[in-house]
Amino acid sequence: MPCYSIDDVVPVIHPTAHVHPTAVLIGDVIIGPGCYVGPCAALRGDFGRIVLAEGANVQDTCVIHGFPDDDTVVEENGHIGHGAVLHGCTIRRDVLVGMNAVVMDQAEIGEAAIVAACAFVPAGMKVPPRSLAAGMPAKVRRTLSDAEIAWKLEGTRVYQDLTRRCLASLREVPPLAAVEADRPRVKHVEVKSLIETRRGG
Structure with a gap:
């Protein structure tokens, strides 16, 4: 994959992580155990540090x-959907x-917590x-149900399996x-949609 040092700071990828060959890593990027980084993702640690914790x-x-001297952190089991942009923020564990x-x-x-598409x-x-x-700008709409949180965690486990x-x-x-x-077909994965989860399906 395209991987670049800047100011002699080199990205770090744990051996159990998967970073797609088309993703780009620059500078102060730390990819933890069991992480998945998808095609065409760009992680630019040329100002602040970027950290993906285990299973993200x-x-x-x-x-x-991020801005200079700021860290952008995705904690354990963080789940960042297609096309999202994170800039100098903190994503706590088990977030979607x-x-x-x-x-x-x-x-x-x-x-x-969940940030909507x-x-x-x-x-x-x-x-x-x-x-x-x-919303745009986002507002806190409600508390999540236990079923919604379980649905999110199951989706993250699917991506952890995809890493393997x-x-x-x-x-x-x-x-x-x-x-x-x-x-043949690719490996079948049983995952409910969020709509099915809300209906109790």
């Missing part, structure tokens, strides 16, 4: 950056940041633990010219 995932096209959400400088997302969390906002923040699958079997190959007669 940062999905496709996410951008993580939804797809295309933006979390700005010195914002803090409390443990087991496309939400904009302004600088300095504190989202309480176990709550849902949504990638380490074991992901490789670059040329495409086939035609579909095989008995084409």
Whole structure:
């Protein structure tokens, strides 16, 4: 993967983490055990430090950056959805940041909270633990149910399993010219949608 030092500071990737070959890491980036970093993610530790703690995932096209001397931290089991932007913020353990959400400088997302897809969390906002923040700008909408928190944790476990699958079997190959007669499918994963979870399905 493209991995660059700056000012002689080199990114760190734990051997049990998976960073996709198209992701870009620059400078003061620390990827912890069991983490997943998806295709085309950009983690720029050229000003402040970026830390992904154990079991966190940062999905496709996410951008993580920060101001000088500020850390951007995703704690254990943090789950950062496709296209999200984190800038100089703190994401506490077991948090879900939804797809295309933006979390700005010195914002803090409390443990087991969810930031809805496309939400904009302004600088300095504190989202309480176990709550849902949504909107532009984001507002705290309500407390999350136990079922919603369990759903989030199950989704994170799926990404932790994906890390192991990638380490074991992901490789670059040329495409086939035609579909095989008995084409296999990728490993089946049982995951309920959030809608099913809310309905008790």
